[in-house]
Amino acid sequence: MNNNPSLFEQYTNFDRVNWEKILSATYETLFMTCFATLAVFFLGITVGYLLYRTTQRSHKKTIVAQFLSGIVNLFRAIPFLNLIVLLIPVTKLLLNTITGPAAALPALILSATPFFARMVETGLRDIDRGVLEVADAMGMTAWQKFSKVYFPESLPTIVSGITSTAIALVGYTAMAGVIGAGGLGNLAYLEGFQRNNATVTLVATFIILVIVFLIQWTGDILVRKIDKR
Numbered sequence: 001m002n003n004n005p006s007l008f009e010q011y012t013n014f015d016r017v018n019w020e021k022i023l024s025a026t027y028e029t030l031f032m033t034c035f036a037t038l039a040v041f042f043l044g045i046t047v048g049y050l051l052y053r054t055t056q057r058s059h060k061k062t063i064v065a066q067f068l069s070g071i072v073n074l075f076r077a078i079p080f081l082n083l084i085v086l087l088i089p090v091t092k093l094l095l096n097t098i099t100g101p102a103a104a105l106p107a108l109i110l111s112a113t114p115f116f117a118r119m120v121e122t123g124l125r126d127i128d129r130g131v132l133e134v135a136d137a138m139g140m141t142a143w144q145k146f147s148k149v150y151f152p153e154s155l156p157t158i159v160s161g162i163t164s165t166a167i168a169l170v171g172y173t174a175m176a177g178v179i180g181a182g183g184l185g186n187l188a189y190l191e192g193f194q195r196n197n198a199t200v201t202l203v204a205t206f207i208i209l210v211i212v213f214l215i216q217w218t219g220d221i222l223v224r225k226i227d228k229r
Helices: 007-011 019-053 059-077 080-086 088-095 101-125 129-137 142-177 183-193 198-226
Strands: none
Touching: 019 059, 019 101, 019 142, 019 183, 019 198, 059 101, 080 088, 080 101, 080 142, 088 101, 101 142, 129 142, 142 183, 142 198, 183 198
16 A cells, blocks of 8 residues: 655645744745835935936046945845855844844845845936936925935836835745745745645745735836826
8 A cells, every 4th residue: 555645645735734833934024025125125225326326427426336336236246145144243243143034134135225226226317318407407406306306207117126126035035044034935944845844835835926926916006006108
């Protein structure tokens, strides 16, 4: 008699799923994704705006732009798992721990901010020059131009960019989970892979897909509402 479960049974043995752990892991993934996305949104807009403004005209600004661009490109080039390991001493210093959802935040934020900043910079470069000339002719201050011209005009690109960034962060949280950050990635690895429980891996993967689809759906709706072109 063959006691080995079939492939279908391996993936549908829901009796082996601890739903309390699934709920807790889902909360941890949402916490990491939402907190990191919020931080990246503000940091990315700031860095992207600085990248855009420092490439204008003067030689001194060009030097600053080259420095900022170099820093952004450096962090974009470092693979996420390498970055999270490199930041362990910093994380330990800041948070007094290297495990749990909060411990993943420094690496999540630093890895995603350069990506989003470049998208913000692209959105700013795509603004109609005529709109900027009108703002200059009206004598707007730097803050007025940012709040009434730069930000509103590039908002569709910003929303599209933060949507893609949030989706990337969901994937990063899954990778961070493998080294003890918690979340659905951690659950899939510890409870699914190490304990040969394919059902847990399937459920965790399905929930991650739902989160990604909801983020994309929300982002698409927002872009359609604010894009007047």
